[in-house]
Structure formats: C-alpha cells, structure tokens
Amino acid sequence: MLPSIFLTALKLTDFRNYPQASLVLDGRHVVLTGNNGSGKTNLIEAVSFLSPGRGMRRAAYGQVVRKGAPAGFAVFTELEGMEGSVAIGTGTDGAEGTGRKVRINGTQAASGDELLDHVRVIWLTPSMDGLFTGSAGDRRRFLDRMVLSIDPAHGRRVADFERAMRSRNRLLSERRMEPAWLSGLEEQMAGLGVAMALARRELLSLLTGLIAESEASSPFPAPEIALAGFFADAADAPAIDLEDRYRAMLEEERFRDAAAGRTLDGPHRSEMAVRHAQKDMDAALCSTGEQKALLLGLVLAHARLTRRVSGHPPVMLFDEVAAHLDEGRRAALFDRIAEIGGQAFMTGTDRSLFEALGADGQFFNVSDGRIQAD
Numbered sequence: 516m517l518p519s520i521f522l523t524a525l526k527l528t529d530f531r532n533y534p535q536a537s538l539v540l541d542g543r544h545v546v547l548t549g550n551n552g553s554g555k556t557n558l559i560e561a562v563s564f565l566s567p568g569r570g571m572r573r574a575a576y577g578q579v580v581r582k583g584a585p586a587g588f589a590v591f592t593e594l595e596g597m598e599g600s601v602a603i604g605t606g607t608d609g610a611e612g613t614g615r616k617v618r619i620n621g622t623q624a625a626s627g628d629e630l631l632d633h634v635r636v637i638w639l640t641p642s643m644d645g646l647f648t649g650s651a652g653d654r655r656r657f658l659d660r661m662v663l664s665i666d667p668a669h670g671r672r673v674a675d676f677e678r679a680m681r682s683r684n685r686l687l688s689e690r691r692m693e694p695a696w697l698s699g700l701e702e703q704m705a706g707l708g709v710a711m712a713l714a715r716r717e718l719l720s721l722l723t724g725l726i727a728e729s730e731a732s733s734p735f736p737a738p739e740i741a742l743a744g745f746f747a748d749a750a751d752a753p754a755i756d757l758e759d760r761y762r763a764m765l766e767e768e769r770f771r772d773a774a775a776g777r778t779l780d781g782p783h784r785s786e787m788a789v790r791h792a793q794k795d796m797d798a799a800l801c802s803t804g805e806q807k808a809l810l811l812g813l814v815l816a817h818a819r820l821t822r823r824v825s826g827h828p829p830v831m832l833f834d835e836v837a838a839h840l841d842e843g844r845r846a847a848l849f850d851r852i853a854e855i856g857g858q859a860f861m862t863g864t865d866r867s868l869f870e871a872l873g874a875d876g877q878f879f880n881v882s883d884g885r886i887q888a889d
C-alpha cells in the first residue's frame with residue numbers, strides 16, 4: 516500500500532454557514548450526513564481548497580466568507596504524511612488584502628500550485644452531472660484539472676498562454692497591428708499552446724491505458740476519451756511542427772481575429788470528447804444514469820492515475836454520489852475507494868447509505884452549520 520496523505524484536523528472559521536467548526540480525523544473515510552442545506556457540501560468544499568484554484572464550486576472569495584462575518588474566512592488543515600499544515604484564508608490571520616492566501620507549514624506559498632507538492636484532491640459533485648452535455652469550457656477545465664495531477668506546471672502554462680492571448684486580443688481590437696508586437700505574442704502563444712496540447716494528449720493516453728487495464732473488473736462503464744477541437748488531428752506530430760503551424764496560422768488570421776475581437780482558433784478552444792465504449796455512443800447521448808456512471812468511472816480512473824504518478828493516493832471528495840447508486844454499485848464504489856487507498860469524504864442525507872463502510876468510516880452529523888461525531 517502506498518503511503519497515504521490524509522487530513523487529521525480540519526478547522527473552519529467564518530466559512531460559508533460555519534462560524535467555527537473543528538474536526539479531528541483519524542485517517543478513515545469521513546462520512547457527513549445531515550438534512551439538505553445543513554452544510555455538508557460546504558465542509559468538503561473547504562477540503563477542495565487544498566488544490567490550486569477556487570475549489571470545487573469555483574467560488575469567488577466573497578461567496579465563501581460567512582454572511583455577516585467581521586473579517587475573512589480561514590480553513591486550517593493538518594495532514595498526516597506530509598507532517599505539516601496547510602492554511603487557506605484571509606483576514607483572520609491579520610493578513611492584509613482580500614485575496615485568498617495559502618500558507619504551507621506557516622509560510623505563505625508563492626502560488627496555489629505549491630499545494631500539489633503536498634497533497635492532491637479529486638472530487639465528484641452533482642454540479643458535474645451535466646459535464647458531457649454542457650459547455651466545452653467546463654470539459655476543458657475538467658481536463659486541465661486532470662492534467663495538473665500528472666503535470667503541476669500545467670496551471671502556469673495555461674495562465675501564461677491566456678495572458679499572451681489577451682494581450683494579442685487587445686492589440687487586435689485596438690487595431691494596433693504592429694508586426695513586432697504581435698509576432699512576439701504569437702511566438703509565446705505557439706510555444707505555450709503546443710505544450711498545453713501535448714500535456715493534455717499525454718494525460719489522455721495515460722488515462723486510456725489505465726482504463727483498459729481495469730476495464731474487465733469495473734462495474735462502471737469504461738469511458739473512451741479523446742482530445743477534440745484544435746490540435747485534435749495533430750496525432751504524434753513533433754512539437755516544433757505544431758508550433759510552426761500554429762504561429763503561421765495566427766499571423767495569417769490577424770485581420771479575421773481583429774474583426775471578431777478575439778483569437779478564434781487555438782488550444783484554448785480544445786476540449787475532451789467522451790464516448791461510452793461498450794455502447795459505442797457519444798456520452799452526451801447516454802441516459803442520465805449512464806452519464807453519472809461514466810463520470811464516476813472517469814473520476815476513479817483519474818484517482819488511480821494520480822496515485823500512480825504522484826506516489827500517493829489523492830484525497831477524494833464524493834458529494835451526494837452514494838445516494839444515486841444501487842446497493843451493488845455503492846459497494847463497488849467503496850471497494851474501488853479502498854483499492855485506491857486514500858481518504859475519502861462522502862456526503863448524503865441518509866446514514867444508512869454508508870453502513871457497508873462499517874469500521875472504515877468516521878461518521879459525522881451536520882446540522883445548520885454545526886458538526887458532531889455521530
């Protein structure tokens with residue numbers, strides 16, 4: 516069994532509907548039950564802040580601070596395995612400003628990406644239900660989050676590409692067509708954009724290999740995933756050729772992009788195509804239940820890949836997942852989680868959904884922003 520990194524303490528201050536909350540955890544799976552609106556999702560959202568970005572709800576800072584709180588919020592965690600602590604928040608530690616700050620072992624991190632050196636967090640939430648039928652942007656973000664777990668430099672790469680693209684868009688919209696300025700930005704976009712596409716391709720190929728390995732034993736349908744949109748047809752072309760091609764295209768399309776007010780083609784428009792392999796059908800055409808099962812299969816494969824690449828099982832957050840599975844699939848989910856080996860946080864309104872976990876679960880009841888061992 517690979518060494519696990521798990522939360523031993525979680526403390527919240529003025530986070531969502533929690534004025535104060537404190538949990539002592541012992542490494543078992545954490546089960547949170549309670550009525551609708553009690554604060555179960557809020558609690559695991561706090562755990563999702565242990566990954567770069569804005570957490571599983573992509574919430575703005577102002578949304579997570581408890582309504583009426585005198586200052587900012589704080590999320591404090593202690594982790595076994597990294598022997599240290601991670602604190603995220605602002606205001607309450609006397610820090611100036613309103614940005615979200617990350618402190619690792621008491622020292623402010625230069626960027627949230629540093630969290631990936633310590634812990635990886637993966638989640639599945641009801642808001643992801645429409646992933647296959649929803650916007651390409653959501654699928655691209657999901658894909659890029661998966662890439663981060665195998666390649667922590669990916670976040671910076673995407674941010675730098677987008678910054679260069681915004682600068683190019685600004686120049687074009689203002690009709691400032693100075694070739695030297697535009698060429699410099701397009702050069703950056705070509706290098707970063709191709710690196711983005713290659714990192715995505717690598718992730719999908721690793722994930723596909725892993726899904727093929729475990730397909731026979733999985734009760735969840737195997738998703739077939741591929742890159743769609745820009746660079747999808749690039750196959751195994753060398754990076755240098757792709758860069759040349761993209762740079763030439765950007766130069767050629769300056770007037771078209773100026774008219775549109777934005778860069779129309781590029782890896783910022785790529786996304787992920789998912790098919791139900793056994794049915795040979797686009798995931799978007801599958802039934803709601805089949806889509807949920809496909810997504811669960813994808814998230815579990817990603818968890819296994821993260822474990823293989825980082826050397827530690829990820830912390831896994833399953834919001835309202837158990838309630839949508841029949842008894843057999845629920846048991847299979849618990850088995851899969853046990854195989855992966857990391858700490859899982861699971862929510863549901865009904866404690867009986869989790870009875871099969873037995874002594875592997877640490878149970879809490881959540882009621883109106885208060886949490887008690889159950």
Ligand SMILES: Nc1ncnc2c1ncn2[C@@H]1O[C@H](COP(=O)(O)OP(=O)(O)OP(=O)(O)O)[C@@H](O)[C@H]1O
Pocket residue numbers: 530531532533549550551552553554555556557558577578579580581582864881
């Ligand atoms: N910034 C905030 N300040 C105070 N309360 C908030 C804030 N943001 C959200 N809430 C409240 O937190 C409550 C609990 O939300 P949460 O999503 O955690 O519920 P839940 O227990 O997961 O419920 P469900 O079973 O319905 O999904 C909601 O009633 C919401 O109004």
